[in-house]
Amino acid sequence: MTPMESEWTVGAHERAAKKKTHVSFPQLKYPSLRDKGLRDPVQWLTGKSMDDGAEGLWRVHDKLYDFTSFMEKHPGGEEWLKLTKGTDITEAFESHHISPTIEKMLSKFYVKDAKTARNSPFTFHEDGFYKTLKRAIHEELKKIPKDASTIADRITDGLFVTLLCSSSLACWFQNYFIATFWYIIASLSLALLTVACHNYIHRRTNWRMYLFNISMWSYRDFRVSHVLSHHLYTNTLMDLEISSLEPFLFYNPRKNKPLHARLGFFTEFFLFPFIFFFSFAKRFLNIFLRKGFFKAHYSWHDAIGFLLPLCMWFTSGSDFLHVLYTWFWLNCTGSLVFFLIAVNAAHHHPDALKDGDQPRSETPDWGEHQVMALLDRKDINGNTFAVMTLFGDHALHHMFPTLDHSILKYLHPVFIDLCEKYQANYRASTQFQMILGQIKETMRTEFKIANK
Numbered sequence: 001m002t003p004m005e006s007e008w009t010v011g012a013h014e015r016a017a018k019k020k021t022h023v024s025f026p027q028l029k030y031p032s033l034r035d036k037g038l039r040d041p042v043q044w045l046t047g048k049s050m051d052d053g054a055e056g057l058w059r060v061h062d063k064l065y066d067f068t069s070f071m072e073k074h075p076g077g078e079e080w081l082k083l084t085k086g087t088d089i090t091e092a093f094e095s096h097h098i099s100p101t102i103e104k105m106l107s108k109f110y111v112k113d114a115k116t117a118r119n120s121p122f123t124f125h126e127d128g129f130y131k132t133l134k135r136a137i138h139e140e141l142k143k144i145p146k147d148a149s150t151i152a153d154r155i156t157d158g159l160f161v162t163l164l165c166s167s168s169l170a171c172w173f174q175n176y177f178i179a180t181f182w183y184i185i186a187s188l189s190l191a192l193l194t195v196a197c198h199n200y201i202h203r204r205t206n207w208r209m210y211l212f213n214i215s216m217w218s219y220r221d222f223r224v225s226h227v228l229s230h231h232l233y234t235n236t237l238m239d240l241e242i243s244s245l246e247p248f249l250f251y252n253p254r255k256n257k258p259l260h261a262r263l264g265f266f267t268e269f270f271l272f273p274f275i276f277f278f279s280f281a282k283r284f285l286n287i288f289l290r291k292g293f294f295k296a297h298y299s300w301h302d303a304i305g306f307l308l309p310l311c312m313w314f315t316s317g318s319d320f321l322h323v324l325y326t327w328f329w330l331n332c333t334g335s336l337v338f339f340l341i342a343v344n345a346a347h348h349h350p351d352a353l354k355d356g357d358q359p360r361s362e363t364p365d366w367g368e369h370q371v372m373a374l375l376d377r378k379d380i381n382g383n384t385f386a387v388m389t390l391f392g393d394h395a396l397h398h399m400f401p402t403l404d405h406s407i408l409k410y411l412h413p414v415f416i417d418l419c420e421k422y423q424a425n426y427r428a429s430t431q432f433q434m435i436l437g438q439i440k441e442t443m444r445t446e447f448k449i450a451n452k
Contacts, residue, residue: 005109005369006356013255013293016356022237022372023252025121031238038282040289042297043223045087047413048238052088053116059088062118076402077205083224091232091366094124094131097403098138115234121235121359124367129422130367130399134366136414137400142416144410152406155388156196156208163189163214164311171316172327183330190215190334195341199388202227202401213304220297231401234373235347235354241423242355245271251348252355253444264442273332276319280305345391346374349437351427357449370398371424378428382409395426420423425450 015023019035022028033047049056057064058081067085071078076096084092097103124131147235166186173179197212200220229240235252237243242251250261250270260267283302286293311329313320346352353359353372360368380392384406387393393408395416403411419426427435 006018006398008449010448012356012358012447016254019224022121024359025362026234027362028119028121031243034237037254037310038286038289039240039246039280040181040286041221041240042228042286042293043228045083046238048088049086049153051067051119052086053114053119054086054088055115056086057111058085059090059092060106060115060117061090061124062114063106064111064114065106067109068207070109073336075204079205079220079223083220087118090118090120090124093305094366095232095400098134098141098402099398099449101137120238121363121371123363124325124366128365128367129418130365132422134419135397136418137411140160140411141403141407141412146405148206148410149404152199152388152404155385156193156199158209159189159193159196160211163193163308164315165314167327167330168332169307171312171318171323180398181327184333187330188331188337190330191337191341192405194334194338194429195391196388198222198226198391199405202231203404204402210301210304213301214308215334216276217303218279218283218302220299221279221283227401232400234370234398237355239355241446249442251441253447254356254439255445256441257445262443262445264291265439268339268343271334272407273336276331276335326414339389342433344434344438346376346434348435348441349375349429350440350444350448351375351429351437352441353450354441358447358449360450368424369424370421371395371419373396375434376426376428377431377434379430381412384409390431394411410432 003055011026012023016025017180019030021030024260031047033043037043040187052059055064057066059065066090067074067081071081074081081094082094084306109308116240149235162276163186164314166189170179170182170186173182194212194215194217195208196198197219201212201222203209209219210412212222225244229238230242233239233449235242237252243249247258248260249267250257250266251264280302309323312318313323316323351451359372364372374394376395377392380390382428382449383392387408391397393405393412395404396408396411397403399415400408400411416426
């Protein structure tokens, strides 16, 4: 290790201990409310609004806009603008709008320039990697078959029907082995359906995104923790999908990790089976803990998860207590499978850049950071079912989250060409290597230097 690397590493560990600045980006403020309370999506948005200098408006780059009059007209649905009011939406705006004509609309809602610098390290230069890629993808989308997305819809609908049928059969059959068989099918269907619905949560309001709530999780919460946090600030201190698991699991490398964090691969098996129910309970508690939460953040779709046990009871004719018992363990098993798929998907590997690892630059291109922060899986990409249910084609999905998963394979060649041109460190692994890598990553305590 060179003296410069050693000096940077020592400083990073000091910043991590003091929690005053971002570890990888020392010029930035440590996220407000990151380690407070329930670490839920509403709290994350509140903390972000404290740091972003948006003054109660919407910030894009260094300008403030008022989209209040545009909310109901927003093609993606007004919920996105409601959730992000008072925050910096630069990363969301850039990655969610591919057409260059969208930027011209901003001037209609301009209010004033921001008073402070952005509290985000990422850049979007016109000649940079991401903006160049976005222009190329915009042209490539014109060549894709119009009916390409129907495959993803059929997969999602098939998993939904399979879940309804198998969960009912798990209650209806009296034979233990036959009932167990259908219980396993139902658990897997729930996990895979929840992953597949992730394809629709990123996009404009649609009915399939509500199927996500069958898991007892909230698609609205997921829009914050996953879409607005994890996707935009991947593996950084602003990634809620990492901070919300602390102090039980520490995915970022840190000195003095507790033993249960170093053995995170095994800790997961005790924690993840109850995450779906825990998320529902945490959201329900906010009704009493946060003033105005029920009116602002609770809706009819929070009850969708209870429709599955009611369907099981109605169609199987079984005793209701037996149905509840089966549903509870079905949900726990599905929760475990879902999160094992998620943590072994792309980000938790020693080769994936994490907070604390020294980046190439203190102000990196957003797209290059995404490439550095994840690994694709070559044994999954290309198969639409696997991509839909195992978080495949993950690099392109992070770049352009609103695009249907089933069309990403058409965009892969142009993406690889630009990665080579800009020397973006694109890497692909296998599912087995990702599992081994995740075990190593939870044990990692030392920072590394990003590849130049």
